[in-house]
Amino acid sequence: MQLWLIPILPLAGFVINGLLGRRLSRGLVSAIAIGSVLLSFAWVLKTIFGLGDLNSRYVEHYYTWIASGSVNIAADFAVDKLAVVMLLVVTGIGSLIHVYSIGYMAHEGGYYRFFAFLNLFMFFMLVLVLASNYLVLFIGWEGVGLCSYLLIGFYFHRQSATNAGNKAFIVNRIGDFGFSLAMFYIFKNFGSLDFTKVFQQAPGASEAVLTTIGLLLMVGACGKSAQLPLYVWLPDAMEGPTPVSALIHAATMVTAGVYMVARSWPIYVHAPSAMNVVATVGIATAFFAATIGLVQNDIKKVFAYSTVSQLGYMFVGVGCGAFSAGIWHLMTHAFFKALLFLGAGSVIHALSGEQDLRNMGGLRNKIPWTFLTMMCAAVAIAGVPPFSGFYSKDAILLAAHEHAPWMYWVGVATAGMTAFYVFRAMFLAFFGEYRGKEHAHESPPVMLAPLAVLALLSLVGGFLFNIPQFLSGVFPAREAAEDNSLMLISVGAGVIGILLAWFIYVAKPAMADSLASTFGWIYKTLYNKYYVDEIYDAAIVKPLVGGSRTVLWKDVDAGLIDGSVNGVGTRAKDIGGVLRLLQSGNIRSYATWVLFGSVVAIVALALAGIGSTGGLR
């Protein structure tokens, strides 16, 4: 089926735009970039229809990448139903966001660079999804991290952007370190990195081994998917252009961790404690991030914390064994969160760069299309039936209730907060009086069209694509516990959140400030994100930098290492002083010594031959 074409097409786009983009016109650059992604999308569709029901994995072998002793790692691509879902999400939403970017980036410098990086990201993401062993997956994993770094720091002339890029890169390294350890451990225990082989052997391995692997993989997933305690990079990543936030930091890359955990389900199902940790981390992140999201004033920051929170939901899903529910939420989240970000981008575009909610307001008449589409996303994320978020969130909460009731209740509270902060942002931006100075203008059709498509998907994506049914053959079967009362409670929490937001921010706008002053220290703590960045700075960064400066540099480097190196140097100089007598600088003398060496070598070989074989033949 030529699976390699799927990632190669965006790579070709990257190569063309990256090498020649500077000389090409903007139209041509975007045509190449979007064309390559659309072709890739088309090829995904063709592949899916060509492969039929796909009840078993379809593997394509290209070549043996590393063959050394028992290490045998192939460069293979594989497709199964899980990969199909991811492929469609990545290429489909990727195409939409590419289209959107034409309008969004129209007035920015570095046009070709942006599209080249975006294409490169698509390449690595598709490699990640199509990988058939952990190492190839890791290539994609690292590659998307690189692209994320490049695109966060896209406005490299801004110090905050480059800092945010560095932060994302460094925090991700911690996760990647866990992932690498997991790979080493997998290889040590199973002798292979191939999914098929590893998963075949997984049931036979001891629980301790599987738990270790599961926890290490989770560390990797935490880094990439911005879970506690490694979530800190994602809110800062909003320094990048908004389409990047939508594509990489909401819809696709950050869900790679969820995908990887779901992909490794045969390891997790035999390691219940690891799963428990995953679910706990997920629910904690969901709740924690949601509380921060309640009070943020930057529209993109609100959505960024919302993303962290929703990713926590997905972790709860996969951690409770409801893998398909996690993937379902991954997909619906890709729809509505991409839409929210693109809508936010449209708002920012409309206000020529204004991101602060306090300077917005009353925009619903000025940019009606953006408002309408964003409203679709808002009701979807708030879990209002029958829109997409309702289905997936409900599935996850049901699974959580089955796993541990307290998780369900925390989840419900989070759902209420989710509804509250999303609608708070909506109300602040679109209702009331306009508080800004910029003249607002509606975005061009090339930006609105993707919004409309995503709005449609957000509304109907939930019942149109029944992922648990589609993936029923992939993951272990679970008895679906239908519990209408639980469902009603979670929906009710969402509705209460919406109403509360409406009450505070539309009905009685003065109440927000009085509430903030009443709960002053809580507000301040939340507003400052629980001071996590400051804590990390004080607890990790400062000691590291200080320790490096005093201990490592002054003592170890200057004293120990330099000292020993200098000592070796002095000795070498002394010895060299003797040996230099041989170094006449005369080539013929050297040649004579080489000749001498070869005679010695021949004699030595002859002696060795006599010794080992008992004489020459």
Added chain:
Amino acid sequence: MDVILFLAFAIIAVVCAINVVVQTHPISSAVSLVGVMGSLAVLYLLLGAEFLAAAQVIVYAGAIMVLFVFVIMLLNAGAESKKGRSFTAQLLGLPLWVAFLGLMAYFIQRLYPQSTRVHFGGFKGGGAAEIGHALFTTFLLPFEVTSILILVAILGAIVLARKEMD
């Protein structure tokens, strides 16, 4: 017949090789070296290496040695000057050389039995088709790497030869 051919061209090769070493003028050495290469090409034919024989003449005699002759002509290199001060080479050179040659010859005679004989047509795998096939399958990577090496050498030669112009 094969023995006569071998002896004839082996003697030519050795005489030419001695001439390479003893001639004081580089161009005489170069012409003698072409003689060595030509006779080696005939010996290659005897060993069934048709393609290599042609390549030997085209590449070595026809290209590399022409380059040597060209450089000798360009520099108008005269006979070698006698002054030299490598005492190591003067003292150790000859005994080591004799030891080296003696040991090599001795071990070849010991290690390779007289029973293996070379006769013309005894090996048919040296044609252009076989070489080409091996070159583009088994030896594809070395082949490509060598191509890059050549490219690098070309660039290096150009850079080196141009340097003194600035």
Added chain:
Amino acid sequence: MLAAVPISWFLTLSAVLFALGVAGFVFRRNIITVFMSIELMLNAVNLSFVTFSYHRQQVNGHLYAFFVMVVAAAEAAVGLAIILTIFKNRGTLNIDDVDSMKN
């Protein structure tokens, strides 16, 4: 009269040619002659490659010889360029005069 040539004769010829190349390298003073001695050694090695190829009835030896030729061509190009540069900078082709690496 032998009907065919023993394989050791070829190898001996190769050894003799190689030794002559060594002699040229060690005893000659003209850089170009020294360089040609290296080519002579490479040729001698090629002869043994081809002989081994005959001995084992495999084509591999030919390919090694082929690669030696190609590398020799590259080496000749760069080496002669270096010789040209040396001559232009120092006006000498005597190898004993080119020893400035010492100091």
Added chain:
Amino acid sequence: MDSFIVISLIKVAVVFAVLLTTLAYLQWVERKVIAHIQVRPGPYRVGPHGLLQPVADIVKLLTKEDLVPTYVNKPLYLLAPFLAMTMALLSISVIPFGPQIQVAGYQTYMQLTDLNIGVLFVLAVSSMGVYGIALAGWSSNNKYALLGGLRSSAQMISYELPMSLAIAAPLLISNTLSLRRLVEKQAGGIWNWNVLHGPFPQIVSFIIFLIAAFAETNRIPFDLPEAENELVAGFHTEYSSMKFASFFMSEYANMITVSCMATLLFLGGWVAPWPAEYGSSYVPAAIFVLAGLVALYHGFHPARRRDGYTLPVFGVLFLIAAAVFLLPMVQSWLIPLFWFCAKTGGILFGFMWIRGTLPRFRYDQLMGFTWKFLFPVAMLNLLVTGFLVALRS
């Protein structure tokens, strides 16, 4: 075994007798052609229409004083013309002139020997031809000769590259290195010749080959090594008598070799332009009849006095030749030979025609032309050919 040696010796004798005669007369033909291009009669005094001029030239060269200047490097000075001549004559040994024939009960090929690597052999020998010129230039110990030799070596090395690439392209189509098999693969008619053969007609390659051939043989417009207004006579300034004649003959021998190679590689060798069943075997006879009639007509209406005797004789000879071509017993080998000679002769005529019309290149133009134009074009042509051949298989 014995009959093989005897037949080989006979073939060698025949081929070299014919070749050396041709060499001598090629000079006469060239002078005549150039004379007619420049509207003058050319050699006319020695024999009818100057036909005995080559004999006179040979006698002159043989009897001239053979000078060896005192300041030359004698061994190399003597070796150089010998090398040039040997290498020029050597390649003819693998050139096939015609198909397998039967002479007195023996099957043999109209070729001295067929090598599996015939094309490579010709390339190898022609690449050795540089030494004759380079050594001649160097050993003469004369700055004009040295410059001529240097120029010539540089030129021949440079033009060998596009030539090799141009040769490689038709070889890809024919998939053999043996010159005889090369011709056999082109059998059938003009559309099977490599110059027109699918999947990629080698017209570009043919033209590049011819241009490179002009340079390899140091012919006008590439005769820089002997540019007399700059370099006196180039590398052979110091040579006289038979040693000079050797260089002279080697140039003509090289011309014949490259013309034969062009014929074999691109024009189908001895293959007729269309199959014998459509009457191609009557073409030689028809041509000779036409030539005889023209000669007879001019003989009966002589422009000059002696033409009244000589031209009728030629006319009758031509008619006899035409009759010979119709004899069935010799047709099997004479007609392929005719086609081979006709194609080679056509290319040789092209050599002379160009000498009569084109001026000389400047040296930097000459080098720039091959490296910046011929070489890339030949490379491109080879790539396209290789690609199409790979697609076809």
